Amino acid sequence: MRIERLQEYISEKGLDAALITRRENLFYFTGSSPVLGGYLVVTPDESVFLVPELEYEEAKETSKVPVEKFKAGKGLYERLKSFKLRKLGIEGRTSFSMVQALREKAGVEDFDVLDEVIKELRIIKTKEEIEVIEAACKIADMAMMAALEEISEGKREREIAAEMEYVMKMNGAEKPAFDTIIASGWRSALPHGVASDKRIERGELVVIDEGALYRHYHSDMTRTIVVGSPNEKQKEIYEIVLEAQKKGVEAARPGITAKELDTIVRNIIAEYGYGDNFIHSTGHGVGLEIHEWPRVSQQDDTELKPGMVITIEPGIYIPKFGGVRIEDTVLITENGAKRLTKTERELI
Amino acid sequence: MRIERLQEYISEKGLDAALITRRENLFYFTGSSPVLGGYLVVTPDESVFLVPELEYEEAKETSKVPVEKFKAGKGLYERLKSFKLRKLGIEGRTSFSMVQALREKAGVEDFDVLDEVIKELRIIKTKEEIEVIEAACKIADMAMMAALEEISEGKREREIAAEMEYVMKMNGAEKPAFDTIIASGWRSALPHGVASDKRIERGELVVIDEGALYRHYHSDMTRTIVVGSPNEKQKEIYEIVLEAQKKGVEAARPGITAKELDTIVRNIIAEYGYGDNFIHSTGHGVGLEIHEWPRVSQQDDTELKPGMVITIEPGIYIPKFGGVRIEDTVLITENGAKRLTKTERELI
Numbered sequence: 001m002r003i004e005r006l007q008e009y010i011s012e013k014g015l016d017a018a019l020i021t022r023r024e025n026l027f028y029f030t031g032s033s034p035v036l037g038g039y040l041v042v043t044p045d046e047s048v049f050l051v052p053e054l055e056y057e058e059a060k061e062t063s064k065v066p067v068e069k070f071k072a073g074k075g076l077y078e079r080l081k082s083f084k085l086r087k088l089g090i091e092g093r094t095s096f097s098m099v100q101a102l103r104e105k106a107g108v109e110d111f112d113v114l115d116e117v118i119k120e121l122r123i124i125k126t127k128e129e130i131e132v133i134e135a136a137c138k139i140a141d142m143a144m145m146a147a148l149e150e151i152s153e154g155k156r157e158r159e160i161a162a163e164m165e166y167v168m169k170m171n172g173a174e175k176p177a178f179d180t181i182i183a184s185g186w187r188s189a190l191p192h193g194v195a196s197d198k199r200i201e202r203g204e205l206v207v208i209d210e211g212a213l214y215r216h217y218h219s220d221m222t223r224t225i226v227v228g229s230p231n232e233k234q235k236e237i238y239e240i241v242l243e244a245q246k247k248g249v250e251a252a253r254p255g256i257t258a259k260e261l262d263t264i265v266r267n268i269i270a271e272y273g274y275g276d277n278f279i280h281s282t283g284h285g286v287g288l289e290i291h292e293w294p295r296v297s298q299q300d301d302t303e304l305k306p307g308m309v310i311t312i313e314p315g316i317y318i319p320k321f322g323g324v325r326i327e328d329t330v331l332i333t334e335n336g337a338k339r340l341t342k343t344e345r346e347l348i
Numbered sequence: 349m350r351i352e353r354l355q356e357y358i359s360e361k362g363l364d365a366a367l368i369t370r371r372e373n374l375f376y377f378t379g380s381s382p383v384l385g386g387y388l389v390v391t392p393d394e395s396v397f398l399v400p401e402l403e404y405e406e407a408k409e410t411s412k413v414p415v416e417k418f419k420a421g422k423g424l425y426e427r428l429k430s431f432k433l434r435k436l437g438i439e440g441r442t443s444f445s446m447v448q449a450l451r452e453k454a455g456v457e458d459f460d461v462l463d464e465v466i467k468e469l470r471i472i473k474t475k476e477e478i479e480v481i482e483a484a485c486k487i488a489d490m491a492m493m494a495a496l497e498e499i500s501e502g503k504r505e506r507e508i509a510a511e512m513e514y515v516m517k518m519n520g521a522e523k524p525a526f527d528t529i530i531a532s533g534w535r536s537a538l539p540h541g542v543a544s545d546k547r548i549e550r551g552e553l554v555v556i557d558e559g560a561l562y563r564h565y566h567s568d569m570t571r572t573i574v575v576g577s578p579n580e581k582q583k584e585i586y587e588i589v590l591e592a593q594k595k596g597v598e599a600a601r602p603g604i605t606a607k608e609l610d611t612i613v614r615n616i617i618a619e620y621g622y623g624d625n626f627i628h629s630t631g632h633g634v635g636l637e638i639h640e641w642p643r644v645s646q647q648d649d650t651e652l653k654p655g656m657v658i659t660i661e662p663g664i665y666i667p668k669f670g671g672v673r674i675e676d677t678v679l680i681t682e683n684g685a686k687r688l689t690k691t692e693r694e695l696i
Contacts (some may be wrong), residue, residue: 058538094443095440096438099444159517174542
């Protein structure tokens with residue numbers, strides 16, 4: 001069905017073929033993900049997955065699309081040329097050098113970007129994809145549990161991240177979904193405070209933002225705690241973020257747009273007077289990439305539909321004082337939304 | 349000096365400016381590496397590092413180049429347009445979408461690829477860079493030590509990788525330099541056998557290929573062991589690979605080309621009758637990227653020079669039987685080469 005939709009698209013657009021080279025899309029369309037990469041050529045009536053010789057045996061076993069090997073050096077472009085590609089659909093992130101080579105060595109004259117049709121397919125997750133994302137979220141919950149147990153006064157942020165990533169890997173994850181964020185004290189006011197050598201001190205806010213990569217799919221969640229007892233201000237902003245996050249999860253459902261959802265969450269924080277301290281969007285799609293569609297922001301009018309997987313992650317950041325963010329990965333269902341990351345949210 | 353060389357280059361080529369967007373090059377030229385990315389514009393007489401608003405404060409503290417923030421949305425392209433860029437130098441891996449946007453929104457007419465001048469600069473490491481790479485190699489040695497201690501019958505490959513990556517992170521690494529390879533038994537015949545759920549069994553060859561990312565620089569090393577006692581065939585191929593690797597390190601010195609070094613190593617393996625089982629090149633440069641220049645292969649005539657950092661990593665792979673690879677990261681010095689990864693090589 002995936003390849004068929006691509007074929008339909010290239011026919012509609014009058015393209016000779018589509019060429020897929022990004023790892024996540026190769027996996028999506030072929031079921032195979034060679035370490036050394038590969039080139040999926042889809043024409044209106046055939047599809048061939050070209051891989052380096054070293055990858056041939058493994059790709060043959062995993063690919064749903066016929067596999068062919070090419071020789072290092074000129075092999076790839078000679079084979080591509082044989083398809084007589086004049087108008088070629090490519091991914092927007094295809095490199096300039098590759099585009100140059102396709103012009104010069106494979107005779108391509110015109111390029112069209114395939115991103116819209118790939119988005120249309122990948123934005124709705126199948127039952128099988130949802131199961132894998134649920135498993136990735138379960139691993140993220142385990143890592144969060146480890147963090148909540150391990151964090152204490154005097155430990156370095158990086159040590160906590162090391163423990164969490166160990167738990168992920170021991171539970172089957174390929175690796176962290178992104179550089180684990182452990183941001184304590186003044187660093188918690190940075191939305192992207194990747195774990196550093198800073199020691200965690202008593203009374204500090206600690207933002208823990210993490211996820212696992214499991215069988216090619218990502219998970220993403222954030223919790224914030226205070227080591228020791230929170231002060232009034234910390235409690236205040238925590239309660240606001242918690243309310244916004246919960247109401248966001250309650251509001252997420254088919255029919256609402258990503259922008260509307262962002263507005264609902266944003267307004268709650270603004271009503272408490274912290275609108276200027278919520279300095280990023282409410283969330284983003286999650287799947288084969290950690291940041292994909294829809295963007296839960298003022299710039300995205302996508303209507304939510306069952307099978308979409310998004311994050312809901314409001315935050316309040318006060319420079320020098322610190323920050324709070326609470327985030328879950330959430331599945332849009334027939335009549336609402338289901339949290340796939342399940343660690344409790346009442347932590348302060 | 350780095351920016352100056354870039355300016356010299358764009359003047360020679362008649363370009364209006366260079367635009368740098370890749371993370372490793374932004375760090376190389378500015379000393380800053382914003383999580384959300386950035387855009388370094390270098391004209392013949394000025395340089396400006398454009399970053400998203402959220403990154404401004406941090407970039408200002410770390411960047412050696414003047415920093416300016418741009419607003420989300422159109423801000424970036426409007427600012428780029430103000431430079432009046434007609435002929436622009438870009439990295440070969442700049443995306444097709446970005447190139448399109450530069451044409452349509454910033455008025456760029458012609459593009460030239462900067463990769464050669466960036467390579468010319470980055471291929472020779474400074475004293476400061478070498479110190480960081482040495483530290484990255486030291487962490488790789490620690491992780492290898494952990495692997496050699498932990499590997500035993502019945503453990504899963506992934507568990508060993510988890511232990512190693514924990515050791516890396518606890519010793520200051522940002523993360524593994526690449527997906528840690530633990531390839532046991534028949535999997536050791538795969539040159540890229542990323543740690544799987546396979547259990548390690550007695551008598552199996554186990555290839556351990558790993559490295560650390562430390563302060564933006566990579567390390568890379570491989571050792572191979574047998575759990576229990578090796579058999580004759582395992583010993584035979586181990587000895588051949590060890591001889592080839594040692595002679596490769598001895599031969600590496602200023603004046604020899606990367607290709608000649610590959611030939612020396614390759615011939616040793618071929619003389620023992622295993623030429624067809626050495627199915628990859630002898631090595632590659634290591635630095636801000638795990639695979640950079642020179643390529644120690646038949647395709648690269650680069651003359652080795654002091655300050656280059658390369659891997660030397662011959663291997664023999666016998667399908668279904670297993671494989672052996674031994675690899676060090678090596679610094680080219682004034683009169684030879686120095687191993688930066690130091691774990692002993694006599695392990696079988």
